[in-house]
Amino acid sequence: MIGKKNELIKYLLEQQEEKKFEVKPYFEKRKLNANAYFWVLCDKIAKVINSTKNEVYKKAISEVGIWEDKDYTKDQYKQQVEIWQRMGIGWFCQYHYKREEELVSIRKYYGSSVYDTKSMSILIDYIVQEAKELDIETLTPKELAILKEEWD
Numbered sequence: 725m726i727g728k729k730n731e732l733i734k735y736l737l738e739q740q741e742e743k744k745f746e747v748k749p750y751f752e753k754r755k756l757n758a759n760a761y762f763w764v765l766c767d768k769i770a771k772v773i774n775s776t777k778n779e780v781y782k783k784a785i786s787e788v789g790i791w792e793d794k795d796y797t798k799d800q801y802k803q804q805v806e807i808w809q810r811m812g813i814g815w816f817c818q819y820h821y822k823r824e825e826e827l828v829s830i831r832k833y834y835g836s837s838v839y840d841t842k843s844m845s846i847l848i849d850y851i852v853q854e855a856k857e858l859d860i861e862t863l864t865p866k867e868l869a870i871l872k873e874e875w876d
């Protein structure tokens with residue numbers, strides 16, 4: 725394995741044009757049926773509360789989703805928010821606080837498309853609880869456990 729890593733590093737260093745690479749942990753993608761179930765519940769909740777499934781989704785993301793706080797200058801703030809939100813529905817920002825006179829902090833939420841199995845499981849558990857509180861029929865705990873097992 726070390727030989728292959730060295731070959732890769734050598735190859736990257738030999739490249740003539742400048743490139744940018746990102747190395748991050750590998751997470752197995754979740755199955756489509758877990759995602760589909762999540763969206764079915766978002767839609768059912770939206771109908772009961774007279775909202776949209778996208779708004780229900782964004783509320784779930786803001787409650788239990790993945791986020792990071794980032795500081796920007798006043799000049800960078802609007803541009804960064806626009807760039808971030810182009811990624812999708814769940815990729816949104818909230819003004820967080822002003823750190824200093826020149827810096828604005830925003831909370832940047834990640835859309836569920838990049839969630840690993842554990843993060844998506846938390847999101848689904850949240851939306852199931854929301855549905856139950858509205859007397860919306862959900863999978864039984866056993867069925868939900870089977871759905872989650874299929875991710876692994």
